Amino acid sequence: MTHFANGMWNWASTIQTIMLREVRCRFAGDPLGYMWAFLVPLLWIGTLMYFFALLGRSPAIPVDTPAFIATGVVPYVLFRYTITSMSRVASTHRHLVHFGGVRGSDLLFAAALLELQNAIIIFAIIWVVLSVAFGPTPIENPLEFINGLLLTAMLGTAVGRFFAILGMVSETAKRMVPVVLRPMFWISGIFFTAPELPSALHIYLQWNPLLHTIEITRSGVFLDYTSSFANIAVPLGFSTVILMTSYVMQSAFKRGRDGMELT
Amino acid sequence: MISMFNVSRYHPDKTNPNIILNNVSTQFARNESVGILALGGTGKTTLARILSGVERPDIGNVQRHNSLSHPIGSTVGFHAGLSGAQNVRFLARLLRRNVKETTDYCESFADIGPYFHRPIDQYAPIMRARLGFAFSMSVEFDTYLSDGITSAGDHSFRDKCEAALLERLTRSGLILISRHARTLNRFCTKFYALHAGQLLPCSSPEEAQDILDYAGGYGNTYWNEVARNVG
Structure with missing residues (x-):
């Protein structure tokens, strides 16, 4: 095996070990353990379905309500959990840098990859359930669907890295993360489509990259829906800018509150 | 070097x-x-x-x-929610060492009985220290690094630690x-x-x-x- 291939193999093995450790650690001590990572999003979907039924609301496009909600919740969960997970591993697994050449960036990458894997599993569970309950539910444009998920993962990773670095520098900033992210649940198209909104709001919401990735994901899943609002350049551009900002921050601060290297 | x-x-x-x-x-x-x-x-x-x-x-x-080793006796790599055995397995994987050999060595050296398979947050500090030192000795390095720790635990265990470290130093270096x-x-x-x-x-x-x-x-x-x- 060449030196490069050997290095890549070792790196992949390190990433896999960190992911496994995170799976074991995250809900350690709880009887349901890592099942919670899948149960919580499924409960969210169930809750939203309940409120849709309670309010007599139906999706603006001719699709089943559970499928519509799932295509909003899964990308949102991917985005949100990636950010939370990256910030968490940056502190809970931080001391692994003492072992075997593990770098801070490995911890962050492993967390992001684990969340992408979880999102795919959650989506697969939902789609199997929907197919059993309502008959075959094909994904109309798999490439566009994958594109939507990958863009969301990229967005979550970039924002996650930014907040992970910020959290290492400032405890206050770390505590502010959930507060800053909370509005994203309401303005990212989880339970509505962008064309449903008044055009006056489009001016503001067009800057929300998560709304674009959710729209792209939905366009990939549903035959009868092609979003005229979605623009791939927004999440791509936003991710690039925030990722660069995280590197500038890393370069400026160099060390966290505990004196250790930032990633 | x-x-x-x-x-x-x-x-x-x-x-x-x-x-x-x-x-x-x-x-x-x-x-x-x-x-x-x-x-x-x-x-x-x-x-x-x-x-x-x-x-x-x-x-x-x-x-x-x-x-170069992690600091001898360090327990910072242990996650409190995992058992001693699980922690050792994960760290052995990260260091690319034989997982079974490392786990067996640690179980035997730390000598903490059934606690080895229980979550670390149930350990007394002395048990955690024993496991930390056992893990340090379970892995061979060219040079060991110590931030002042050369043994851990009670009197008899300290003798065991020092003997193990001195044995390691017959073929490895030390920065203490x-x-x-x-x-x-x-x-x-x-x-x-x-x-x-x-x-x-x-x-x-x-x-x-x-x-x-x-x-x-x-x-x-x-x-x-x-x-x-x-x-």
Whole structure:
């Protein structure tokens, strides 16, 4: 095996070990353990379905309500959990840098990859359930669907890295993360489509990259829906800018509150 | 060989710097046992972190041409929610060591009975320390790094730890950073005193102790001047 291939193999093995450790650690001590990572999003979907039924609301496009909600919740969960997970591993697994050449960036990458894997599993569970309950539910444009998920993962990773670095520098900033992210649940198209909104709001919401990735994901899943609002350049551009900002921050601060290297 | 080239580290900030290392250049050969005597609060942990690569110096660089252990007896890699066995397995995987051999060794060496398979948050501190030391001894390194710890636990276990470490040192090196001259005397053959940001070579731990004593602890002008000249 060449030196490069050997290095890549070792790196992949390190990433896999960190992911496994995170799976074991995250809900350690709880009887349901890592099942919670899948149960919580499924409960969210169930809750939203309940409120849709309670309010007599139906999706603006001719699709089943559970499928519509799932295509909003899964990308949102991917985005949100990636950010939370990256910030968490940056502190809970931080001391692994003492072992075997593990770098801070490995911890962050492993967390992001684990969340992408979880999102795919959650989506697969939902789609199997929907197919059993309502008959075959094909994904109309798999490439566009994958594109939507990958863009969301990229967005979550970039924002996650930014907040992970910020959290290492400032405890206050770390505590502010959930507060800053909370509005994203309401303005990212989880339970509505962008064309449903008044055009006056489009001016503001067009800057929300998560709304674009959710729209792209939905366009990939549903035959009868092609979003005229979605623009791939927004999440791509936003991710690039925030990722660069995280590197500038890393370069400026160099060390966290505990004196250790930032990633 | 582990080499430090013009290494400087200031703490906590550059506007009012507390100098931990000031333009230090030295080399530690693979099989030599080096003792560094330092007063508490003068940068033992920072020096250990810089040597192990966890922390980068502000200026200069450190090159490692042989494997260097995590600090001996360290338990920071253990997750409280996982069992001792699970923690050992994950760390062995990260270090690319045989998982079964490492786990068996740790279970036997730590000798904490069924607790080895229970979450670490149920451990008494002494059990955690035993496991930390057992894991350090379970993995072979070219050079071991110690932030002052050469044993752990109660009296009989401390003897076991020291015997295991001395056995390791028949084929590995050691960089031991401690504030106890007697500890250095037991394990090391080459000595330094860490003073005013400099590693001052000494012929014995007693000489290193004399330097730190004569320096008056933390601020003697004469020794600060000597340290600057060495740097």
